Amino acid sequence: MKFSNTYSQLDGAFYQRISPARVSRPQLLLWNDNLAGMLQLTDEFCRDKSLLAEYFSGNRLPDGADPIALAYAGHQFGSFNPQLGDGRAHLLGEILGAGGQRYDIQLKGSGQTRFSRQGDGKCAIGPAVREYIMSEAMFALGVPTSRCLAVVGSGDLVFREAAKPGAIVTRVAASHIRVGTFEYFAARGDMESLKALADFTLDRHFPEIARNGDLDNKDKILHLLQAVIGKQIQLIVSWLRVGFIHGVMNTDNTAVSGETIDFGPCAMMGIYHPGTVFSSIDSQGRYAFGNQPGIAQWNMARLAEALLPLIDTVPEKAVEQAEPLIRQFARDFDQAYREMLANKLGIASPCGQANELAKTLLGQMQDKQLDYTQTFTRLALSLEDATEAEKLSQELGPWYHDWRVLLTDTGIAASSARTLMDKTNPQVIPRNHHVEAIIKEYEESGASQRIDDFLTVLRSPYRRLAQTPDFQDLPADGDRHYRTFCGT
Ligand code: AMP
Ligand code: MG
Numbered sequence: 001m002k003f004s005n006t007y008s009q010l011d012g013a014f015y016q017r018i019s020p021a022r023v024s025r026p027q028l029l030l031w032n033d034n035l036a037g038m039l040q041l042t043d044e045f046c047r048d049k050s051l052l053a054e055y056f057s058g059n060r061l062p063d064g065a066d067p068i069a070l071a072y073a074g075h076q077f078g079s080f081n082p083q084l085g086d087g088r089a090h091l092l093g094e095i096l097g098a099g100g101q102r103y104d105i106q107l108k109g110s111g112q113t114r115f116s117r118q119g120d121g122k123c124a125i126g127p128a129v130r131e132y133i134m135s136e137a138m139f140a141l142g143v144p145t146s147r148c149l150a151v152v153g154s155g156d157l158v159f160r161e162a163a164k165p166g167a168i169v170t171r172v173a174a175s176h177i178r179v180g181t182f183e184y185f186a187a188r189g190d191m192e193s194l195k196a197l198a199d200f201t202l203d204r205h206f207p208e209i210a211r212n213g214d215l216d217n218k219d220k221i222l223h224l225l226q227a228v229i230g231k232q233i234q235l236i237v238s239w240l241r242v243g244f245i246h247g248v249m250n251t252d253n254t255a256v257s258g259e260t261i262d263f264g265p266c267a268m269m270g271i272y273h274p275g276t277v278f279s280s281i282d283s284q285g286r287y288a289f290g291n292q293p294g295i296a297q298w299n300m301a302r303l304a305e306a307l308l309p310l311i312d313t314v315p316e317k318a319v320e321q322a323e324p325l326i327r328q329f330a331r332d333f334d335q336a337y338r339e340m341l342a343n344k345l346g347i348a349s350p351c352g353q354a355n356e357l358a359k360t361l362l363g364q365m366q367d368k369q370l371d372y373t374q375t376f377t378r379l380a381l382s383l384e385d386a387t388e389a390e391k392l393s394q395e396l397g398p399w400y401h402d403w404r405v406l407l408t409d410t411g412i413a414a415s416s417a418r419t420l421m422d423k424t425n426p427q428v429i430p431r432n433h434h435v436e437a438i439i440k441e442y443e444e445s446g447a448s449q450r451i452d453d454f455l456t457v458l459r460s461p462y463r464r465l466a467q468t469p470d471f472q473d474l475p476a477d478g479d480r481h482y483r484t485f486c487g488t
Helices: 033-038 043-047 049-055 125-141 179-188 191-205 217-242 289-311 315-344 352-368 372-382 386-396 398-409 414-424 432-445 451-458
Strands: 015-017 027-031 068-070 074-076 079-081 089-096 102-108 147-159 163-173
Touching (some): 033 147, 125 163, 125 217, 125 451, 179 191, 179 289, 191 289, 217 315, 289 315, 352 386
Antiparallel strands (some): 027 147, 102 163
16 A cells, blocks of 8 residues: 555644554455555555455554544534544545545544544444445445445444444545534634645645636635535435435535545435435434435535635625525536436436426325336336336326427437436445345344345446346335434
8 A cells, every 4th residue: 555645744733643443353344346456456465354454454554554533523413513523533544546536545433532522433333334335336326425445343342222343444535624624623713724724625626726826815715615516516416316315414524525425324215205314313304315405505605604714804705705606506506406307317408398397207206105216217118118118107197198208309219318317317226125134244243145246236236237136126114114323
């Protein structure tokens, strides 16, 4: 592993330098070969499983690692907490990937830090396996996301509602800079660090802005805000396309890179309903499926607030410049969302009629309790399968006819509509009951006979494989009783 660390070169206010805790019997449970390739890890490095278990449990530090726990704050369910930070994670350092892209390599569940508050710094095997499966599925679905390189069993017990086997998950992300990182320095009035963080973020994620000689410092901050907003819009549209519910969209879980991070209570929506919530702690439904765009906009407003002092020393003037960008979120989101929905119906460029059709379809799916994923894949199939077309026209009534007429009237051939639909609508999502079944196997025996097949299927979400049907059946209770937990 060739580390090339930049975050740990920042001032000490940004982190605590601290080594991971030792674990008693590290055992490599999951290893991501594909990601190891992207990170240019050599075959020789990847060969020795017991050495990998030592490295990715935190028992042994790879050469060049400089472990730190990052400071950040965050709005959790709407309330500001000025002091969060990595309470159970260690950033080992950064690695340059095959394309020159810089990746953070972070251990999670690797012991206490200055930021642990009451927590034990550990992670149970369930949430670790869940993060591995869900992030891998999201990556294959084409959703911007952090990924997991490894899950290592610690050999120690962690105590949650019951004693559970412990694990460490290695997360690989474009960075771990969160909206909450900006809030941390803004809340302390530490302008020097806030400025250093903005410069660092620009260099790392938006070099085209950083290097644009036509922009002064204040303009660069406004461009940074606009760029982060753009990434957030793309992210949420992708989530809505595949039916993903993050579950805990606090500002400390919002990466400015626009990647999905922190998979704690996330889940997939089966039956379409914008009010779908699975997280046991989200009793008000703040982070329900259909609320995600509004929450993302709210989170961007918190980022804007944190950046205000860098935009203008006169607060009113700063607000005047940042506010239009936040308002523009809604319009830009709407446009991107309409385009995505049109694509789901086989229509490349959105129009008023496509939008109306999409809205009516979603309404029908909600009323008739139809599965979100299956409805779109069945529609695609029906373009070339008369039996499916007949069935859907029975189920959806005149809507089905109207949709086909719109395709014909706008001169879209069935085959090109199908092609667009097939790459927009996944055949495969990580169905909640299958994710839970695999996690249960790990909790009970530290292994799963079926995970390789499951991952193979998840890695091919737009193409059915022989094993696909084994993992795409619908849950018997329609997920009505399904609950997720933060896994802390
Ligand atoms: P999360 O729910 O994973 O987004 O975590 C929210 C905050 O709680 C972060 O600051 C975490 O580092 C911290 N945290 C969560 N679980 C633990 C734990 N078991 N030990 C220490 N800190 C934790
Ligand atoms: Mg978090």
